Each structure stands twice: as structure tokens, then as C-alpha cells.
Amino acid sequence: MSDASTTLEARPRISLAGPADFVALLKPRVMSLVVFTAAATMIAAPGSLHPVLALTALLCIAVGAGAAGALNQWFDADIDAIMTRTRNRPVPSGKVSPQEALEFGATLAGFSVFAMAFLVGYVPAALLASTIAFYIFIYTMWLKRRTVQNIVIGGAAGALPPVIAWAAATGDAFAALPWLLFLIIFLWTPPHFWALALAGSDDYARAKVPMLPVVKGSRATRVQILLYSVALVAAALAPFALNLVGPVFAVTAAVAGVGFIGLAAVLYFSVETKERASALRLFAYSIFYLFALFTALAVDKLIGFAPL
Amino acid sequence: MALTPEEERKRKQRNWAIAGVLLAFVVLVFVVTIVKLGGNVANRPL
Numbered sequence: 229m230s231d232a233s234t235t236l237e238a239r240p241r242i243s244l245a246g247p248a249d250f251v252a253l254l255k256p257r258v259m260s261l262v263v264f265t266a267a268a269t270m271i272a273a274p275g276s277l278h279p280v281l282a283l284t285a286l287l288c289i290a291v292g293a294g295a296a297g298a299l300n301q302w303f304d305a306d307i308d309a310i311m312t313r314t315r316n317r318p319v320p321s322g323k324v325s326p327q328e329a330l331e332f333g334a335t336l337a338g339f340s341v342f343a344m345a346f347l348v349g350y351v352p353a354a355l356l357a358s359t360i361a362f363y364i365f366i367y368t369m370w371l372k373r374r375t376v377q378n379i380v381i382g383g384a385a386g387a388l389p390p391v392i393a394w395a396a397a398t399g400d401a402f403a404a405l406p407w408l409l410f411l412i413i414f415l416w417t418p419p420h421f422w423a424l425a426l427a428g429s430d431d432y433a434r435a436k437v438p439m440l441p442v443v444k445g446s447r448a449t450r451v452q453i454l455l456y457s458v459a460l461v462a463a464a465l466a467p468f469a470l471n472l473v474g475p476v477f478a479v480t481a482a483v484a485g486v487g488f489i490g491l492a493a494v495l496y497f498s499v500e501t502k503e504r505a506s507a508l509r510l511f512a513y514s515i516f517y518l519f520a521l522f523t524a525l526a527v528d529k530l531i532g533f534a535p536l
Numbered sequence: 537m538a539l540t541p542e543e544e545r546k547r548k549q550r551n552w553a554i555a556g557v558l559l560a561f562v563v564l565v566f567v568v569t570i571v572k573l574g575g576n577v578a579n580r581p582l
Contacts, residue, residue, distance in 0.1 A: 247553040
């Protein structure tokens, strides 16, 4: 009996993770939004990048985003294990070891930047490397557990893919439109995540993550969501005001913007029993909003309306 | 050390996945090279 237990203890751990577990480490749903914003920006960008190079750039952005997600899950495994929403992720559920997640994420991060540099260009590669580094070192390791402004500042990483895509298409990292798109996603991130955090603030409190609803309470969060929503809608109208996009984008930004502010106002005024439902509705709508806005950006260019 | 059938199966799956990804990368580099060379392939000095 004791011999058997000794043998079991001495046996090294052999991974039981399958390819699907590693795909889950890439956070495919987050990746889809990142790739979509990048793809729409690439369509809207001037110039004629060969479709193969455009797809290569998008693949590099997708893999880079996935790598950042994997590294985030390696570092945050302790938090993920506590939170209901994340405890079934591959690392906390034990399907993938932290070491495997680290090696997988680091390898893919290196690969994506290397491939972007040598197959597409050095400027988008430098931006991609900065984005991954910002997400891991600034957001995940530094801000997330320390400040209530974690997702506000950390949101810069998720906002950069349009800039990377524009740089891949044109070689220019300083054009106005991609940075306005950056600003839109940057201002979109706080109401998007705080709506989710409002719906699951107990989770964040147990994990000791200083999200706004946990630290400042529900009322302050709802005020901040409303303020950021107004700023977001104003920022989304700016590209048309500056004659950088066409009317499809302008109409979408205006109409969808009214919906965004409307739902943020509903959440602001909602009574305690309806707060969770209102927050989840705003969260779902925010995803639709971003998809709609970037679809409009691409449509404007495809039908020849965009003044680019 | 002998692997259990489940460990063996998962390892095989991972190996095939890595092989597929590497093969796809080789194809990608080849295609991008051809695209970048473009018409210049025909114009090179022989």
C-alpha cells in the first residue's frame, strides 16, 4: 500500500490537456472582437495591401491577442479560481498547468511579433509587441490588483488593434482616424466592463480585485458608466465631424449612441432589484454597439462613401 | 515511465496540433514570399 502511494507521488505530471484546452486559453470570444475591429480598420485604411498580407497581419493580431489572454490566465489563475465566471477556465480547472499556459502564451507572443515583423512590417510588429507587453506587465501584473482605474488604463491594450491594423495597411502609425478609433474603444471599455462588474461584483469582492463597484459602490459606478457613455458617443461622432469617415458611420454612431446612453441612463435610474438585469443588458448592447460601429466603418469604405 | 491510454491519446493530439500549426506557418511564409516577390520572379537575371 505504501509502495503504491510512493510510486504515485514520484510519478511526474503528464499533461491531459488537449488542443481544445489550449484554444480556450486564447480567449476566442475576446479575440473575435479584437480581430473584427482590426479587420474593419484595415478595410477602411487607404492604400491597397495585398489580401494575403492583410490576412497575415490579422492572423498575427489574433495570435498576439490570444497569447496575451493565455499569459493573463497564467498570472491570474488564483483570481480566476475564486470567481464563478472564470473558474472553469483551463488553468484553474486543472486541465492546463500554469507552466504550460506560460510557455504557450510566451511562445505565441514571440511568434506573432516575429511573424508580423518579417512578413508584414516593423511598425505594426512594434505596436503589437507594445500591446502585448502593456496588457501583461501594465494591466495584468501591475494595475489589476492595485487600483480602481485598472480597466480604464488597461483598456488601452484592447484599443490598440485598429492602430496596429492601420499601420499594417499603410505603414503609418500616426494617422488621425486610427487614433480616434483607439479613443472610441478606450472610452467604450469602462462602461462595458463596469456593467459586467456590477452584475458580478460579489465575484470581484471575493477575489479581492478592486473593481469600481467593489471599491466605490453601485451608485458611483452607475454615475461613471453614464459619464463614460456620453464621452464615448461624443468621441464616436468625432470622425465624421473631422470628415474622416462617411455617413453610414455617422448615422450608426448617432443612432447606436442614443441606445448606449439610453441604456446607461436606465441603469443609472434602475432600482436595486432591476440593477443586475439593466447592467447585463448594457453589457450585451455594448458588444453590439462596437460591432455596429466598426461594420459601418467598413461599409462606408466598401460603398465608396468614406472620404479617405 | 509508461503513459496511461488517456495521457498517450492527449499527447498524440497535441503533437498533431503542433505539426499542423507548423505546417500552416511554413505554407504562410511561402505564400507571403511569392506575394512579395510578385512579378519580379520572372524579371530576375538568369
